[in-house]
Structures are given as C-alpha cells and as structure tokens.
Amino acid sequence: MIATRARALALLEQMFLIRRLEEKCAEVYSAGKIRGFLHLYIGEEAVAVGAMAALDAADNVVATYREHGHALARGLTPTAVMAEMYGKATGCSRGRGGSMHLFSTPHRFFGGHAIVGGGLPVAVGLALADSMLGREGVTACFFGDGAVDEGEFHESLNLAALWRLPVLFVCENNLYAMGTALERHESVTDLCVKPRAYGIPAENVDGMDLFAVEAATAHAVSEVRRHRSPFFLEAKTYRFRAHSMYDAEAYRSREEVAEWAQKHDPIDLAVAELTRRGLIDGAEPAAIDLRVRAAVERACEEADAAPLEPVGDLLRDVLAPEVG
C-alpha cells in the first residue's frame, strides 16, 4: 500500500510524465524528429510505475523495446530518453540505440531489448551474479505476453527456478503480440500456469490499477528477497495505441480500444482512487499535468539542441578500448 500522500503524488506524476512524453513522441515522430520503430506504452503506465516503486537502487532492471515508461520510472531523465530518440550524443545510449535500446548503468537499467524473449536469459545471469557475489539485489525482468511463446522464456524460467535465482519476472500481458491476440498465440491463456509448472510462484494483478500493481510488486519483491528465488507477476493490461507507428490496427476494433481507454485508463483510475482516499484535491492533477508538459517541452528543446555523435566515433565501443 502506498504509504504517504507525497509518494502517491510522485507516482501519479510519473504516469503523467510517461503519457505526455509519449504523446509528444508520436507528434515529433510525424515531424521526422524520431525515426525507426517507436512503440508506445500509453495505457500500460501503471505497470512500470507501480513495479519500479517496489524496487531499490541496487536492483537490476531488464526491459523490452516498449520501455520508455520503465526508463522514466526508473529515474532516467526525460532529456536523456528524448535525446536518445532524437539520435543525439547526449542520449542515454549516445544515439546508438534509439527508442528500443535505452540503457543506463547508474540506474542499473540494462536495456532496452528488441528481440522478443532475448532479455530473459540476461536477467537470469544478472541474478546469478548477484547471487554468487553475495549481493542482495533483485533483477526485475519485464516482457510481453508474446515472449511467453519463445523458447528463451521457458529456458530462463527453468534456469531461475533450478538455480534459485532472485529474478522477478513481470509479464505485461496486454492481450496482443503485435496483431496476434493472446488466444491466437498461446494454447493455454492463463499465463501463470507456465511459471507454476517450473515451481515458480505466480500471481496476476490488474495492471491498470497503480496501487494494486505497487502492492503486488512489493509483495513479489519481498518474496524474492526472502527466499532468494524467482517470482512471476502477470500484469493484465492493455495498450491504447498501435503496436508501433506502422500499425494500421486491423486486428482489433476501435470499439474495443475505446472501451478500454474510457473504462480502464490507469491515470484516470489513479486520480479517482486518490480523490476517494482524500489524498488529492481537484486542482492537483491539472497542476501535475502542466508541470510534466513543461518538462517534456524542455526535454524536446534540449534534445533538439544537443550535438550528434561525431561520425568519427562510429567504431568506438565496438570493443573495449585498448589498454596500455
């Protein structure tokens, strides 16, 4: 349970920041400032914000190509994220990664992985290192329902369970893998069945409910810390926007999307809940919104003004610099 008013408002602000920054992304994408694949997280903000709230600075995070929200919730600045998408040298990956490959070692944010399922073995290894080096950290690994189809998902769950590694697997089940609905890509659509088959405790949570996600993640993380073994959390969520900027959304109806957006918008739900609890007054959401909009504008301006990495540095960091 989110303890204080200040903390609740901070999380709400993170959700607003993700929403407004991504709306801006879509806008500047059309203007050609951002190119490549761009996957928006709009509609799913409560998952990253609620989950990150339960993690410590010493924990590791591994995410997917739909990771702007995770990066921001983990504390990367809007400017570092925006500049990366603008392909600038000041971006969090020096412009080499773009939208899908945000990295930040100070935040123990290990990407930004665009091979579906490819981040899971890496997360297992990060947890192995923590475990063998006697560190307390937990590795939180985010992935979509589509990743559950992959062999690497099953290999990783088995490894984490077999070796009792402190991994929190967070499946963001938004009901679609690109254009393929869950029941068209999984023979068993109750995803928690799969981790349980490997002996991993699993729970699901309403991923549109910030407070539920925060509570469920806090519980899951405490289980991982207590037993030094994996836990699986399925966050049931929904993406309000297209899979990427190239998606005509032929696989789902406008009505379906509209219904989710009207009834389950995680920001609206969080505001309503905070109001019900008397933690927020009527004017506060608008004030937060104004503040984050200004921050997003500033991030865009800074990204715009930032330098490009010199082409002369193209080959830098393919390998470690020669020593001696």
Add this chain to the structure above:
Amino acid sequence: MTRSTYREAIRLALATALEADSRVLLMGEDVGRYGGAYAVSKGLLERFGPERIRDTPLSESGFLGAGIGAALGGLRPIVEIMTVNFSLLALDQVVNNAATLRHMSGGQLGVPLVVRMATGGGRQLAAQHSHSLEGWYAHVPGIKVLAPATVQDAHDMLLAALADADPVFIFEHQLLYPTEGDLDPARGPATIGQALVRREGSDVSLVTYGGSLGKALAASDELAQAGISAEVLELRTLRPLDVEAIEATVTKTHRLVIIDEGWKTGSFSAEIAALVAERVFYELDAPIARVCSAEVPIPYAKHLEDAALPQVPAIVVAAKELLGRG
C-alpha cells in the same frame, strides 16, 4: 616445460583461472559430474564445487544468455557449449546481445564472457556434429574469435580470453583434444590477434588455422621432398585478423593456398582471399587457391567424410599447381 595433451592444457588453464579469481566459473552441459563431453573439465567439480563448475540444463540460449548477464553483473563466466553445432540454438544471444551491448549502450556495458566449444569433423559423427562454423562467428563485429591449434595455445589463449574485456569465443577442433605437445604453463596469456609463422618457406604460403594446421605442416613436409619450400602461417585468431601477417607471407612467397574446414561459399577463406586481392594483389604470381570442405553436409561413412574434408594430398596438389608443377 612439460608434455601435455591439448585437453589437459585447457584443464590446467581453467584450474589456474578458477584458482586465481573467485569471479570465474565454468558452466555448460555436463561440465561437472560427467567431466565434460570431451573430458576437458574432469576433476574440476571436486576441486571447485558445483557453484563454480556448474552443470546446466539443455538450454543453450538460456545459459549462454545467463553468461552474458553474469558477465554484466561482475562475474567472469566461461560457458562451454558441447559443439558448435549446438551453439546455433544460442546464436540469438551471441549476435543480438553479446556482440551488440557495448556499442548499442553507447559504451556503458561490457560483456567479459568466454565461450568455448568444440568444432570440426573427422570423427565420423555425421552432419549434425562435424561442421566448422567458426567463420560465421568471425563475421560478427563485437566479439573475438580464437582457434588454438597447439597445446601451448590451448592453455595461453584461454588465459588471454579471460583477461579480455569483451566476449571471446574459443573454437577447439575436436581432433586436437588428445594430441600431445610441449607446454610451458608460465608463458602467460597469448596475444589475441597475432598470427604465427609455424614454418618458414619461400615458394608458397599455406595459410590456415585450428584443426587444419597439422595438415598444412604435413603438406609442407611433402612439398619439401619435392623441392618446394612452403611457409605455413597459422592465423590463431579469426577476429581480429592479423592482416599484416597475411600480407607479409604473400609478399614473401607470392603464392597463396588457404586451408579451411569451412565451406568455400560466403566463407572465412573467401574473406582472406578478398583481403589479399584488396591489399597485396600485385604481389601475387599465381591465382589464390583454396582447399576447403566439399559443399555438402559432412557425411558419416569414413571414405565419404575423408573426401569431404580438406586433406594433405589436396593441399600438396594445390600448392604444386600454383608453381606450375601440377
């Protein structure tokens, strides 16, 4: 200086590394209780325990990827894949993660991972256990590719790989494990990226690596009897490639035969030929020759397998032809 097998030399280097650095661990299928599919890690479980000599499930992608994560997290993992053929199941982690993370993260991440695997044919193991795919790995920027051919290198290259800040792949030709040679365990890590002339010669250069070194040396013996002086250059590292050494030997002998157990089409041998054509074309007195595996999945039957792999007589013929003595 002692006598050692190739297998024992790797084992000694593993033990030395495990002894010297508590961050080092070996993981792979059957490396522990079984002692390694090629008996390389025999006895190490008893010495270093199951945490550090870690048997894995049959999940090549999973445990190679875990090796990447463990390296990111501060360990110095050595991943053993039984053979290069099975490494194909882990190619995603190799090409999309190990090789990319440093550059794609703008230099923030490094993956000090060592991956060892057996390669090559010659044991009648047929088409799913005999291929030489190290040339594919050498295609990929962001990783290093080693192919020790001698007992000394089997030892020293493993130490070099462990001292490296980047992912290093070591290809051990499966026919080499029982071979014997001199070993000076105190010589220190090999220099990655350095080819060595294993025999001086003046008429023709035989450029090779790994399991084909012995064949090239045997061919040069035969050529010597025919009055032809063949230089044997062993590449040792496929990536980064010692281009200067290749240029030097071609500039010296003006004739080049490349011997490689990989296939010819789109291959590592083609890369060497292209480099020579680009850089020292006018040094050549004859066309470049290649002795490679036949364009066929390596078959089981002995006579067919022999016919499919590079052999000494074919190297001799190729060299003689370049000298107009065919």
